[in-house]
Amino acid sequence: MPENRTKVRFAVSCSSNMNRSMEAHNFMKRAGFLVESFGCGSQVKLPGTTIEKPNCYEFGPTTYDYIYNDLKTKDRRFYTRNGLLNILDRNRKIKDKPERFQNQNQEFDVVLCLEERVYVTIVEFLQKRKSLTGERVHVINIDIRDNLEEATLGASVVCEMCEAMESASNLDDEMEELLVRFEKKNPTRNLIYTLCFY
16 A cells, blocks of 8 residues: 655545545545545435435444445345445445545545535535634535446546645645646536635
């Protein structure tokens, strides 16, 4: 495993801490970034055998192992075919359980949101809560569609962005310029940026 290379503390978030954020977490961890991943929805929501019957789990006590075994028991063939069992197997090798951004108290330098509604939720949460330390946190949206192929492609793009951030001599001063350059290379990623405070 690579050593942690820098001081930049990254968080990456999707809605359920299942596919996009975990694929990015996996890529970033292997590349040596300091990274944690989160969801920000009210619960972990996964596709079911029909649209009307999603599989819903609580953030906090529910582990990836539990979800894996639950889906395997419900319909092993279906959840193998749609890729969820493979995703869960990958996830449980990275960390124990899905975590909700709003339920943690760590501070990060950069929070990468992988969908605009996730970005809106996290920015609203950070702006409404009582200020604790006044430390800056750069909150950035970079859209990644929620499917297996796009999660892998998007994780590579996220790593490229993080590499540029780690190369900055002063991230706070250089962030906007870095994002302008990144957006020119990736015009379809719906890049949005807000500076928030802890």
